[in-house]
Amino acid sequence: MEHDSIDLAILSALQADGRMSNAALAERVGLSPSACSRRLDNLEKSGTIRGYHARVSNRALGYSLTVIVHISLSGQFQKTLREFEEAIKRCPNVLVCYLMSGEYDYVLRVAAKDLADYERIHRDWLSALPHVVKINSSFALREIIDRPNVGIDPAIV
Amino acid sequence: MEHDSIDLAILSALQADGRMSNAALAERVGLSPSACSRRLDNLEKSGTIRGYHARVSNRALGYSLTVIVHISLSGQFQKTLREFEEAIKRCPNVLVCYLMSGEYDYVLRVAAKDLADYERIHRDWLSALPHVVKINSSFALREIIDRPNVGIDPAIV
């Protein structure tokens, strides 16, 4: 799907404030409410907008530990990967998981309340995942950047 | 701040649907609209809810490449870290950046349109960051999980 500068302006505005009303959005991007609503519909239906979410502070919920985990599996057969992926999706503490090229097979970002909590997650979840042969944990000391999307160039907005 | 089960239910609902109206939310968690609105106010003011955002598909905007980058600096002096961090915050393609314990100093998640785009980012941004002595790029083959927050246990909701 192609996006013109008005679409990008809509996306940018909704990225900044996901609860903005259609009327406010329309005014912001210089469109009538009806036209804006039609564009928004398209952006949602085409999958460009994947959803709207409150951003909850992990820290406020007690999750102050971020761990980057590298995992290797015993082989890269389709079946092996599939079984591993189905299992890991069930762990609520795994925020991000990517299948990677290179030395390790998967990179995870895990949220834990504290070290004891991470030990539990490591024992009950990560170690229990099928086909795992190597787990490497690195702890985050500080969060420098955490944004959900590539910033849309304000110049076009 | 303490959170009871109703607070958690509110957070969970708003995490799933950030555009839910206060009226719908109130019904969902079994509260009157006014009581629900008061709680929501507190959650926002206390920083438990950090904001509401549309989740835009990076892929739909042309960012189909995810790269995990490990970076080492020449020393870990306060000044070195600070200068590096200030510089990296200006790169719009860096979605996530953590200061880490262990072998590497920083872990980044970078979004690029394609390999050529990543080469540009690597050359113009990453290599140009101050104090960098080692850059290690790994490319994501597939996204398995990508959620913004720890799932709130549906049992309490």
Place this chain on the structure above:
DNA sequence: CGTGAAAGGGTTCACTC
């Protein structure tokens, strides 16, 4: 894509328990 109007809901009080 814009306009206009109708219809329906949502938010926010003050007040009460």
Place this chain on the structure above:
DNA sequence: GAGTGAACCCTTTCACG
């Protein structure tokens, strides 16, 4: 803290130009 009721404002969604 929570519920009720009502006023007011706003939003969405048409059909039409």
